[in-house]
Amino acid sequence: MTGWQTLFYKEVLRFWKVGFQTVGAPVLTAVLYLLVFGHALEDHVKVYDTVSYTAFLVPGLVMMSVLQNAFANSSSSLIQSKIMGSLVFVLLTPLSHWGWFAAYVGSSVVRGLAVGLGVFAVTALFFAKLSFVAPWWILVFALLGSALLGTLGVLAGLWAEKFDQMALFQNFLIMPMTFLSGVFYSIGSLPPFWQAVSHLNPFFYMIDGFRYGFFGVSDASPWLSLAIVGGAWLAVSALALHLLRIGYKIRG
Amino acid sequence: MPAISFQSVSKQYSTPRGVLQALDGVSFDIAQGEFFGLLGPNGAGKTTLISILAGLARATQGRVLVDGSDVQTDFAAARRKLGVVPQELVFDPFFNVRETLRIQSGYFGVRNNDAWIDELLEALGLADKASAGMRQLSGGMKRRVLVAQALVHKPPIIVLDEPTAGVDVELRQTLWQFIARLNREGHTVLLTTHYLEEAEALCSRIAMLKKGRLVALNRTSDLIRMAAGNVLRFKVDGELPPALAAQARITGRIVQLPAPDAAAIEQFLAEVRQAGLTVEDVEVRKADLEDVFLEVMATDQSAAGGHRWQSPV
Secondary structure, eight states: OOHHHHHHHHHHHHHHHTHIIIIIHHHHHHHHHHHHHHHHHTTTOOOSTTSOHHHHHHHHHHHHHHHHHHHHHHHHHHHHHHHHSTTHHHHTSOOOHHHHHHHHHHHHHHHHHHHHHHHHHHHHHHTOOOOOSOHHHHHHHHHHHHHHHHHHHHHHHHHOSSHHHHHHHIIIIIHHHHHTSSSSSOGGGSOHHHHHHHTTOHHHHHHHHHHHHHHSOOSSOHHHHHHHHHHHHHHHHHHHHHHHHHTTTTOO | OOSEEEEEEEEEEEETTEEEEEEEEEEEEEOTTOEEEEEOOTTSSHHHHHHHHHTSSOOSEEEEEETTEETTTTHHHHHHHEEEEOSSOOOOTTSBHHHHHHHHHHHTTOOSOHHHHHHHHHHTTOGGGTTSBGGGSOHHHHHHHHHHHHHTTOOSEEEEESTTTTOOHHHHHHHHHHHHHHHHTTOEEEEEOSOHHHHHHHOSEEEEEETTEEEEEEEHHHHHHHSOSEEEEEEESSOOOHHHHHHOEEETTEEEEEOOSHHHHHHHHHHHHHTTOOEEEEEEEEOOHHHHHHHHHHSOTTSGGGGGGBOOO
């Protein structure tokens, strides 16, 4: 293994050692959402003609879990090791900014996908019958979405100096943007103003494109979603690589 | 080529109260294989200098070379040659001791390193703690793991930033035996410490920092030779006259005065008697590194006097 692979392995091992908290708990949360919303709304909400509401909900919940956990992984690892001081062990190594980036984003993708697969397994097996019209889109958006949120987690982890600042990022930015991105509804059902606002939310395209892979129908073209999500990832990656290279807030 | 070369290193921090000059044009070299001591009071800039060396901080001006590699532009090569024991007692709570060492080794691209890891565990008295979680270890044990982590990639240069702060006598001895062995085997050692007797016993050469400036740099034996020579030490039962107190180092009832010759000793004792004080346990001893340290720190370095403590080389 070269240096970055060890850091990647260490980051995966870190969340895996507390798997109940980092994988089990988010799977349970998503299943509870599905139970409650599916039960309450199944007969009242019609999103697409060919898709039941519970089936519609499953990909959204899977993707929401993927995104939130990918973000949580890199951001919490960085802020914890900054505050505990153990980041010094990585700072002292010859790892380049590319190595840091690959390890932190890569492990976030693994955590996001692990939670996503868990949510998917439980919900798809027990609650709804799903189709897989375009499986490559499913994979592409799962990977890109988790990489984008893992990279945002790196930015938040570098920037935040206290757990409180991290909570600000998590609860006032990531949480509302994932919640208001069409996980629980099709944005076609919103008034025009809120539809327009939703189209400015990059999280909407991740979930919409991901869902397209299952049903072959979506609010936006999957190609447009791919372009927006891919472009957003490149932009935040460039910023994260720059901050890692200059040692923003981690090298004095 | 020197093992470490500090070249006009300055560091400024912007603080809410203005610019803090942590280091001011510090230059000196550490030769291959030296056991080198870096001394100075708290806030003198020792840790800042070591942070710049290790890549944890950047110099505002100047540069640092490790075995010829610039710590900024050629950081990967420089960091491979350095094993740094940080001052703070930090650890990663998720892992046990062996995992911690394997991971640290992997960061440097060193695989299949268990033979050396076992040797380190043995030498540092950690063999029976290999599978203990980091969280369960006592402070002293955590400190040993920090040392093992610094050495796990077999660096030729070892940097120890106050490794014995708050450490019991037994561990200090284990640690110094091990570090001295590594030094005999050819490793260069850079040490900062507050324990001056440790520095005197271990370091062949010493640099002293004061307020970010280099104020002394010489062989340890030469530094001690250049000091006052002898020290008059006695216990006293009351307060010293102010003129005398100003020259003395006072620890509770113990008074120590630099005494170059017999006349000075007689003079001091006469003054104490005249003040009506009773003197006990009088002795005259050779000056040690602590006396040199205090004398250097008391000297006004803005005057040219600072050069007295620096060897011409």
